[in-house]
Amino acid sequence: GENVEQHPSTLSVQEGDSAVIKCTYSDSASNYFPWYKQELGKRPQLIIDIRSNVGEKKDQRIAVTLNKTAKHFSLHITETQPEDSAVYFCAASNPNSGYALNFGKGTSLLVTP
């Protein structure tokens, strides 16, 4: 089955700095890669996603890049703010498993003022 690895497990940055979280996946059939933000006690919320026919996608301060050959994808958050502090999860999915999500173990991001 699919195996998704996520690094780092914790990340501390100062407000205004950039944050980068990296993930790798193992199943070449995976073709959809969402990123979720989860605040304490809340459900995961989608922040950005990318499909395998696209190399990069940007939404304001958030961007995701995908390298299909290397099977890795990354989340970039620029101009970080304290409200960006949360746990971030990457995931990979493919049609062979009903687009169910295979998650990385998460990155706890702390943005200090």
Next chain:
Amino acid sequence: NAGVTQTPKFQVLKTGQSMTLQCAQDMNHEYMSWYRQDPGMGLRLIHYSVGAGITDQGEVPNGYNVSRSTTEDFPLRLLSAAPSQTSVYFCASSNTLQAAFFGQGTRLTVV
């Protein structure tokens, strides 16, 4: 729209008891799935469904059953609860190559 609705929000069970976690979605999504979330383990897939009448196992299916008799509902059954099943459970639904929406979660404690 309510989106994905899970009930109950909290539950305490005794070891050996059975129960059903309910999940319903009103977005006419094809795909539904169940995850459990444990500290340091991320979210792990329990079971998933690609449509009414079709289910399959995920990474951690032991001790859980599912069925999908309608497009809207995807209940998760714990057959004989064990302390190792203490966790937060999330249900999600989606369509092809689209974002999965999560329910608010069920916090289950087995004593």
